[in-house]
Amino acid sequence: MKKIILYFALIVVASWTLTGCEGRNWDTDDELACITAYWSDVYVSRVMDCLHDDTIIEDRYGHPSVIVSKEDTLKLDMRWLSGKEEGDSADVHSSLVVVNDSVAVVVDGYRYSDDFWTHLYTTDPGIINYEGKFRIDFYETGKTTPWAWGEVTYQRNDDGNWSEYQASKPKVGRY
Numbered sequence: 001m002k003k004i005i006l007y008f009a010l011i012v013v014a015s016w017t018l019t020g021c022e023g024r025n026w027d028t029d030d031e032l033a034c035i036t037a038y039w040s041d042v043y044v045s046r047v048m049d050c051l052h053d054d055t056i057i058e059d060r061y062g063h064p065s066v067i068v069s070k071e072d073t074l075k076l077d078m079r080w081l082s083g084k085e086e087g088d089s090a091d092v093h094s095s096l097v098v099v100n101d102s103v104a105v106v107v108d109g110y111r112y113s114d115d116f117w118t119h120l121y122t123t124d125p126g127i128i129n130y131e132g133k134f135r136i137d138f139y140e141t142g143k144t145t146p147w148a149w150g151e152v153t154y155q156r157n158d159d160g161n162w163s164e165y166q167a168s169k170p171k172v173g174r175y
Helices: 002-020 029-051
Strands: 055-058 064-068 074-082 089-099 102-112 116-122 132-140 148-156 165-167 171-174
Touching (some): 029 148
Antiparallel strands (some): 102 116, 132 148
16 A cells, blocks of 8 residues: 555656656757847847948938948947837847947847747957857746857958858857
C-alpha cells in the first residue's frame, strides 16, 4: 500500500513539473536569431544608414521636415513608442551622434508582447565608429530574470564597399 501511495505521489509531482516545462511558442534558436537580426536592422543599421546619403526625414504626416547631410555635425534621436493592450508595444530610443569623423550609436529600450518582453541595448559605450555590439535580453512576461539573449556585432567595413560597416550574423544563447 505504501508503494502505491509513493508511486501516486511521484506521478502527481511529475505531471506538475512537465506542465511547467511546456515551453514557449517561439523560442527556437532560429526564431530568436531572426528577431535579433530584424531588430538590429531597425534600431541600429537604419539609424547608421542616415549617414550614407543626404537623408530626408519626414514628419508624421509625410511632409519633409529635416534634411540631414553627411557634412553636418549631427545629433539625431529616434524614439519608437507604441502602446497596445494586446500585441506588441515598444519604447525604444536610438541616438546617433556625429562629430567630424566620429560616429556613435546608442540604443536602449524595451518591447513588450503578450508572451514575452525584451530589453534592447548597445553594450557600453555603444557602437563607436561602426564597431560595437547590439544585444537583446529575452524575458518571460512577468519575470525579472532573462532566459535567452541575442547579439549582433558591428565592425568597420574596410573592403571599399559602399557601406561603412558590416553586421555579423546574430548569435543567440540561453542563460
